[in-house]
Amino acid sequence: MARDKTAAINRIMNHDTLTLLRTKAKIIRKDVMQMLHYAGSGHPGGSLSAADIVAALYFHEMRLNPKSPNWPQRDFFVLSKGHSCPVVYAALAESGFFSKDWYNGLRHINGALQGHPDRKKTPGIEFNSGSLSQGFSFGLGRALAYKHTKDTNRVYILMGCGEQDEGQVWEGAMFGAHYKLNNVLAIVDYNQLQSDDTNDHIMMLKPLAEKWRSFGWNVFEIDGHNMEQILGAFADARGIRLKPSVIIASTIKGKGVSFMENVPKWHGSLAPTADELKLAMAELDNDQ
Amino acid sequence: MSTESLRVAFGQSLVRLAYKYPNFVVFDADVAGGTCTHFFRNDFPDRFIQCGIAEQNMMSAAAGYSLSGITPFVTCYAVFASMRAVEQARNSVAYPDFNVKIVASHVGLDVGPDGVSHQALEDLAIFRAIPNFTVISPADEREVLQATEVMLRTHGPTYMRTGRSPVPDVTPADYQFKIGKGVVLKDGSEVTIVATGIMVHRAIAAAQHLKNDGINAKVVNISTIKPIDRPLLQQCASHSRFMVTCEDHNIYGGLFSSVLEAIADAPVPVYPVAVRDCFAESGEPLALAQKYGISEADIINLIKSKHN
Numbered sequence: 389m390a391r392d393k394t395a396a397i398n399r400i401m402n403h404d405t406l407t408l409l410r411t412k413a414k415i416i417r418k419d420v421m422q423m424l425h426y427a428g429s430g431h432p433g434g435s436l437s438a439a440d441i442v443a444a445l446y447f448h449e450m451r452l453n454p455k456s457p458n459w460p461q462r463d464f465f466v467l468s469k470g471h472s473c474p475v476v477y478a479a480l481a482e483s484g485f486f487s488k489d490w491y492n493g494l495r496h497i498n499g500a501l502q503g504h505p506d507r508k509k510t511p512g513i514e515f516n517s518g519s520l521s522q523g524f525s526f527g528l529g530r531a532l533a534y535k536h537t538k539d540t541n542r543v544y545i546l547m548g549c550g551e552q553d554e555g556q557v558w559e560g561a562m563f564g565a566h567y568k569l570n571n572v573l574a575i576v577d578y579n580q581l582q583s584d585d586t587n588d589h590i591m592m593l594k595p596l597a598e599k600w601r602s603f604g605w606n607v608f609e610i611d612g613h614n615m616e617q618i619l620g621a622f623a624d625a626r627g628i629r630l631k632p633s634v635i636i637a638s639t640i641k642g643k644g645v646s647f648m649e650n651v652p653k654w655h656g657s658l659a660p661t662a663d664e665l666k667l668a669m670a671e672l673d674n675d676q
Numbered sequence: 677m678s679t680e681s682l683r684v685a686f687g688q689s690l691v692r693l694a695y696k697y698p699n700f701v702v703f704d705a706d707v708a709g710g711t712c713t714h715f716f717r718n719d720f721p722d723r724f725i726q727c728g729i730a731e732q733n734m735m736s737a738a739a740g741y742s743l744s745g746i747t748p749f750v751t752c753y754a755v756f757a758s759m760r761a762v763e764q765a766r767n768s769v770a771y772p773d774f775n776v777k778i779v780a781s782h783v784g785l786d787v788g789p790d791g792v793s794h795q796a797l798e799d800l801a802i803f804r805a806i807p808n809f810t811v812i813s814p815a816d817e818r819e820v821l822q823a824t825e826v827m828l829r830t831h832g833p834t835y836m837r838t839g840r841s842p843v844p845d846v847t848p849a850d851y852q853f854k855i856g857k858g859v860v861l862k863d864g865s866e867v868t869i870v871a872t873g874i875m876v877h878r879a880i881a882a883a884q885h886l887k888n889d890g891i892n893a894k895v896v897n898i899s900t901i902k903p904i905d906r907p908l909l910q911q912c913a914s915h916s917r918f919m920v921t922c923e924d925h926n927i928y929g930g931l932f933s934s935v936l937e938a939i940a941d942a943p944v945p946v947y948p949v950a951v952r953d954c955f956a957e958s959g960e961p962l963a964l965a966q967k968y969g970i971s972e973a974d975i976i977n978l979i980k981s982k983h984n
Binding site: 466506507508514515516518519521522523524525526527528529530531532533534536537555556559560562563566 | 701725727728730732733735736737738739740741742743744746748763764767768771772773
């Protein structure tokens, strides 16, 4: 375990890796803006807040094979906050699962990219999420089966913070701890905004980390835009033996586009106009 | 003649099939004694997945589990399978078309003393309305065993309801269950009684009684509610003066509705024996059947009143 961890840290400390992942996150954010503009509707805020985490998952952490999306040895990613699918579509296209030409079909009839994910239409999508908390349970069930078949695949589940309101999340939290699913790493994109308002105005969510700890999970609290912290938590989670892990990743909704940051209306369903797109692209290009 | 309840039949079927089919597991929500999956739990603990009293997580987790190629049976009471966790059945199971088999006990007035909260009168209507679902309502022990095996050999989301009271055998010894195929259990003319589940044996008893009154009724067992055997029902309609449907289910959305839809273009009256869009109460199943109009006598009286 110590040797694994040292190796992981060495990889993290690699300056080139960090540079690559920051670049990928920027490409993902720009692609999200572009495809939402094509779509004319969608959910920009929660896509942008998750971009760094998603970049780290797709371009560093997970075993994937874009040429063979159902490769049995792949790590298993579930986007439980299904409305943020543009960020995953961008990561999949950038990884080579499909062409970026598909972006302009997002949310349009006969398009391969649905408004919420559809595993039969989009290569690399594992679950038809959109109804919050079901993806979490789905991933836990997949993880339990991996345990039963003695496969070493890991399961990554990205949830929203508003999603934590769902009772099924806590049914799943008990299930994951009961079965000691240490092959699960859940991540909460904790941007503190949900559909209508802040988490705590809609339904008091604090103290979130304590809730997860009390349900028997190993909890990491990180800055979800800090690539070193993201990779550090990923590496540490691999060393956890008898518990599932959850990363509470503090993020900024709309991160990277100034007029979207922390503005509730950009939760969705809303897309940037041509002028807003231009402004957003310029900001993302200039962001170092 | 055996008189086993459909839930016991299901529990024993799982054990019998477990040796032949090593590739299935059973999900339970702390009701193994009620659904009769406890037989399987005792013999195959490694293939039994306890989910606690959390049906929604169970349904979605089973969907995830199914991707391993191992078939999950999701088992609980019908009220919770068809209502509490129905959105999970739709979005986690049916929409992605996963190979999850939902088998629920505690259906209809047959639940008896537990009362309204546990008497599922809507489950057939609910699962029938969801794309990709096959809906099965077997009538006796033999059909439960065969349907369970067919489910294991057929891909796709499936819902099957069992039952609590012992029921006699109604299918012949050489019977072969097929998804989507109804079967004529007693031939007759003039009147066709179409029944499902525990109502099939009541329909047969009613038909035998009617024979003494000079009425020769045909009895059809419809054990697949969806897809329904439209050709058989149309054939029955074309040879009957009227038809009667029998179900331990609400009058809306179940067998009566399914039969009407199947023979919509055949001008033959169809009369329902079903629960009349009301909640019932606690009581013994037979007493409830009599009070709420789904007993053998209700079938007899309805047919006599329409036959003159």
